[in-house]
Amino acid sequence: MADAAVTEMRFRDPVRARALAARLGELVAGAGRQISVMHVCGSHEQAIARYGLRASFPADLEVIMGPGCPVCVTDLPEIDEAVALARAGVRVATYGDMLKVPGTAMSLADAQTEGARIDVVYSVAQAVELARATTDEIVFFASGFETTAVATAAVLVAGPPPNFSVLSAHKYIPPVMEIVAEMPGARVEGFLAAGHAATITGAAVFEQFAARHRRPVVVAGFEPLDILAALVALVELVVTGDARAINCYPRCVAREGNKVAQALLWKVFRPIGGRWRGIAHVPSGNLRLRDEFAHVDARRRFTIDVEALWRMAPPALVEHCVCGDIMAGIAAPRDCTLFGRACTPETPVGACMVSSEGTCRIWHQYGGHPDLVAIGRAAPAPEVP
Amino acid sequence: MCLGVPGRVITVDGMIATVDFWGVKKHVRLDVIDEPVGPGDYVLNHVGYAIRRIPPEDIAETLALYDELLGDVRADGDLMAADVRGELAGVAGPADRSPGDG
Numbered sequence: 001m002a003d004a005a006v007t008e009m010r011f012r013d014p015v016r017a018r019a020l021a022a023r024l025g026e027l028v029a030g031a032g033r034q035i036s037v038m039h040v041c042g043s044h045e046q047a048i049a050r051y052g053l054r055a056s057f058p059a060d061l062e063v064i065m066g067p068g069c070p071v072c073v074t075d076l077p078e079i080d081e082a083v084a085l086a087r088a089g090v091r092v093a094t095y096g097d098m099l100k101v102p103g104t105a106m107s108l109a110d111a112q113t114e115g116a117r118i119d120v121v122y123s124v125a126q127a128v129e130l131a132r133a134t135t136d137e138i139v140f141f142a143s144g145f146e147t148t149a150v151a152t153a154a155v156l157v158a159g160p161p162p163n164f165s166v167l168s169a170h171k172y173i174p175p176v177m178e179i180v181a182e183m184p185g186a187r188v189e190g191f192l193a194a195g196h197a198a199t200i201t202g203a204a205v206f207e208q209f210a211a212r213h214r215r216p217v218v219v220a221g222f223e224p225l226d227i228l229a230a231l232v233a234l235v236e237l238v239v240t241g242d243a244r245a246i247n248c249y250p251r252c253v254a255r256e257g258n259k260v261a262q263a264l265l266w267k268v269f270r271p272i273g274g275r276w277r278g279i280a281h282v283p284s285g286n287l288r289l290r291d292e293f294a295h296v297d298a299r300r301r302f303t304i305d306v307e308a309l310w311r312m313a314p315p316a317l318v319e320h321c322v323c324g325d326i327m328a329g330i331a332a333p334r335d336c337t338l339f340g341r342a343c344t345p346e347t348p349v350g351a352c353m354v355s356s357e358g359t360c361r362i363w364h365q366y367g368g369h370p371d372l373v374a375i376g377r378a379a380p381a382p383e384v385p
Numbered sequence: 386m387c388l389g390v391p392g393r394v395i396t397v398d399g400m401i402a403t404v405d406f407w408g409v410k411k412h413v414r415l416d417v418i419d420e421p422v423g424p425g426d427y428v429l430n431h432v433g434y435a436i437r438r439i440p441p442e443d444i445a446e447t448l449a450l451y452d453e454l455l456g457d458v459r460a461d462g463d464l465m466a467a468d469v470r471g472e473l474a475g476v477a478g479p480a481d482r483s484p485g486d487g
């Protein structure tokens with residue numbers, strides 16, 4: 001498909017990668033202190049882990065994973081609502097990622113084991129199709145950031161069948177960055193913005209953000225060289241104290257974003273304050289259906305009795321889960337006593353171990369944090385002058 | 386859930402495009418894309434919806450990562466590759482198409 005020479009040149013070219021790593025090293029050394037930046041995208045963590053990029057980061061550069069996974073940040077009460085509906089006999093359709101996310105008393109997978117009907121769909125369009133093919137009530141448990149929320153919005157604007165409704169756990173990224181930027185104890189000096197979410201919102205929102213919080217933002221893609229190049233740009237901005245936003249992913253992100261998608265998003269959803277798992281209250285961070293869409297809002301269509309679930313004892317282990325701190329960038333999976341022991345991808349205790357974009361799951365998958373490998377951190381990297 | 390996967394548009398019928406993903410043809414919804422697309426265009430897809438027309442000059446670059454991911458023999462245990470495969474396998478199947486849909 002793509003020209004092999006181009007692939008070689010642009011993605012695997014070790015010369016360019018090394019040059020970028022070297023530049024990163026120079027910049028951080030020049031600063032003479034530790035620099036902490038955060039990415040807010042699970043796909044960035046995947047790429048960093050997958051390509052072993054952390055081993056090439058300078059020791060004084062800390063790249064923290066923030067609240068970048070919509071599955072991870074879905075809060076217990078939201079899972080509880082879906083579980084309560086499913087246990088009440090309503091068919092719940094949702095993305096596969098949501099199945100094992102623990103709620104207060106149980107996950108959707110647990111409810112399924114008990115006999116509840118859960119349909120895993122790939123796309124919200126598939127959930128609509130399911131509703132067309134049956135007379136059962138189908139509730140789409142909708143999770144995901146703005147990237148995914150626009151698909152939900154499109155379906156609702158198109159007019160779904162009468163037995164279809166939506167339980168929205170959609171979340172909106174820009175507000176949570178505001179929270180993390182101002183969080184006491186957070187040392188984040190700059191952000192790598194999530195490339196695909198920015199496809200929708202556009203790069204311009206980050207310009208205002210950068211000015212407001214006096215922290216630079218770089219919109220970054222997902223190839224190893226994309227990430228290295230974006231980090232070079234970001235660290236450069238950090239060390240020069242230049243709080244600007246730069247778009248390093250123009251092939252997918254326009255300055256103004258996707259206007260059609262934005263129009264759909266705000267026609268259907270309104271941003272409300274609410275909890276993100278581990279981050280507590282995020283003003284305007286949750287997307288709820290507007291009044292015009294009350295007839296397709298599962299929260300208004302059904303009486304959802306979560307209190308029955310809350311009376312069931314919560315699994316004791318959840319108390320030890322530090323997912324919240326991990327997503328706020330103040331803890332790492334190694335700080336969790338359950339990591340790799342009681343909590344594994346097969347037996348997840350917290351949300352971070354469930355999703356393929358969760359920090360704990362990624363670290364577990366790749367055998368721990370790559371920068372724990374002492375050689376990678378301690379030995380001077382020979383290729384980097 | 387969150388990966389965007391590029392594919393090449395083969396045909397467009399209302400709000401539904403037939404898109405080629407590495408030899409696998411799937412239907413993708415066009416409700417949220419902001420530019421008209423036609424056969425030959427590349428689009429970035431997310432959970433069965435095209436969210437962006439990829440500028441022609443960037444196509445080779447965008448496809449390269451996916452070529453690399455999908456061609457990776459070690460990819461079976463790899464989360465990112467697994468996600469890409471999931472997207473490819475899942476992208477709006479034939480069942481997504483219904484009369485009066487687009």
Ligand code: SF4
Binds near residue numbers: 337344350353354
């Ligand atoms: S290892 Fe498990 S329990 Fe610990 S923080 Fe991660 S998800 Fe939570």
Ligand code: SF4
Binds near residue numbers: 147196386388389
């Ligand atoms: S691409 Fe979007 S949805 Fe996926 S991890 Fe990044 S921010 Fe989240």
